Amino acid sequence: MLDREFFLGFVRIHILYHASKEPISGVEIAKELRRHGYYLSPGTLYPALHRLEKKGYLERSSRVVAGKVRKYYVITQQGLEVLKDASKKIRELVDEVLEEGG
Amino acid sequence: MLDREFFLGFVRIHILYHASKEPISGVEIAKELRRHGYYLSPGTLYPALHRLEKKGYLERSSRVVAGKVRKYYVITQQGLEVLKDASKKIRELVDEVLEEGG
DNA sequence: ATGATAATATCGCCTGACAATATCGGAATA
DNA sequence: TATTCCGATATTGTCAGGCGATATTATCAT
Numbered sequence: 287m288l289d290r291e292f293f294l295g296f297v298r299i300h301i302l303y304h305a306s307k308e309p310i311s312g313v314e315i316a317k318e319l320r321r322h323g324y325y326l327s328p329g330t331l332y333p334a335l336h337r338l339e340k341k342g343y344l345e346r347s348s349r350v351v352a353g354k355v356r357k358y359y360v361i362t363q364q365g366l367e368v369l370k371d372a373s374k375k376i377r378e379l380v381d382e383v384l385e386e387g388g
Numbered sequence: 389m390l391d392r393e394f395f396l397g398f399v400r401i402h403i404l405y406h407a408s409k410e411p412i413s414g415v416e417i418a419k420e421l422r423r424h425g426y427y428l429s430p431g432t433l434y435p436a437l438h439r440l441e442k443k444g445y446l447e448r449s450s451r452v453v454a455g456k457v458r459k460y461y462v463i464t465q466q467g468l469e470v471l472k473d474a475s476k477k478i479r480e481l482v483d484e485v486l487e488e489g490g
Numbered sequence: 491a492t493g494a495t496a497a498t499a500t501c502g503c504c505t506g507a508c509a510a511t512a513t514c515g516g517a518a519t520a
Numbered sequence: 521t522a523t524t525c526c527g528a529t530a531t532t533g534t535c536a537g538g539c540g541a542t543a544t545t546a547t548c549a550t
Contacts, residue, residue, distance in 0.1 A: 288470065288473045288474060288477060289443070289470060290538080290539095291396075291397065291400060291439075291506085292397045292400050292401060292470065292474050292477075293397055293474075293477060294393075294396075294397055294537095294538085295393065295394045295395055295396055295397035295398060296397060296477055296478075296481055298393060298394050299394060299481060299485060300481070300484070300485075303484060303485045311497080311498095312497070312498065313496085313497060313498090322477075322480055323477075326538095326539085327538090327539055327540060327541090328497090328498070328499080328500095328539090328540090328541095329499095329500080329501090329538075329539045329540060329541075329542095330537090330538055330539050330540090331498095332497095332498060332499060332500085333499090333500085333537075333538080333539090334537090334538090335498095336499090337393075337537085341391070350546080350547070351497095352496085352547090352548095353495080353496085353546085353547045353548045353549090354495080354496050354497055354498095354546075354547065354548090355496095355497065355498075355545075355546050355547075356496095356497065356498085357497085357498070368390065368391060368394065369485070371390045372390060372394050372395075372485075373485060373486055375390060375394075375395060375398055375424075375425075376398075376478065376481055376482060376485065376486060377486065378424055379398055379401060379402070379478055380478060380482055382402070382405060383401060383402075383405045383471070383474075383475055383478065384475055384478060384479065392507080392508095393537085396506095396507085413528080413529095414528070414529065415527085415528060415529090428507095428508085429507090429508055429509055429510085430508090430509090430510095430528090430529075430530080430531095431507070431508045431509055431510075431511095431530095431531080431532090432506090432507055432508050432509090433529095434528095434529060434530060434531085435506075435507080435508090435530090435531085436506090436507090437529095438530090439506085452515085452516065453528095454516095454517095454527090455515090455516050455517050455518090455526085455527085456515080456516070456517095456526080456527055456528055456529095457514075457515055457516070457527095457528065457529075458528065458529085459528085459529070
């Protein structure tokens with residue numbers, strides 16, 4: 287699997303993106319990430335979510351689904367701006383690294 | 389500036405990319421990164437280069453330029469594979485996050 | 491109430507970020 | 521050749537984050 291030092295930033299962006307589409311919980315995020323080939327343990331995922339919330343990029347609320355409590359995350363205005371900035375950077379990467387060939 | 393926890397992976401990829409085009413030194417890398425809006429201090433850049441070398445993604449050689457020693461880095465076969473994997477992941481990000489609009 | 495289940499939270503160790511500081515090596519000067 | 525300068529690279533010390541393992545929590549079924 288791709289070395290973690292390369293993809294952890296990608297993971298953050300995937301999270302912000304999904305949280306911009308609809309409220310999404312930790313397990314659901316984990317599942318989405320797995321779909322993309324990112325296998326994060328709870329010890330990595332949850333602290334990351336808490337941090338993104340603390341920084342003001344995500345907003346959290348609780349909901350009960352199938353008898354279990356889930357914490358749902360939605361992106362904030364500030365999170366949207368970060369996502370937009372990140373998109374700009376991704377474009378630059380693409381223009382440079384993927385222009386020819388990829 | 390964009391939060392570091394998002395972009396440090398991008399920086400690595402830029403480094404591998406440039407090192408795949410031609411031998412490039414620390415200062416030159418720093419300059420390239422600044423061009424992209426990434427301002428890394430020596431305490432971040434050099435240890436990162438050493439680590440990428442140690443992991444076998446980069447190969448180092450010394451050269452004297454304008455009376456100063458520079459360490460030039462070139463990508464390795466293994467580094468190329470990482471870069472290729474990363475490109476795949478970037479594509480996924482683009483398809484998902486940038487598809488509509490950006 | 492109790493146990494089972496699954497989602498979230500935390501602990502502890504280790505690695506990495508980073509600003510500040512040190513080192514190193516060639517070139518120029520004398 | 522000793523000295524000094526300069527800019528590139530290296531390292532140090534502190535703090536934040538990654539991550540596997542473990543604990544906690546809240547709900548439902550019995």
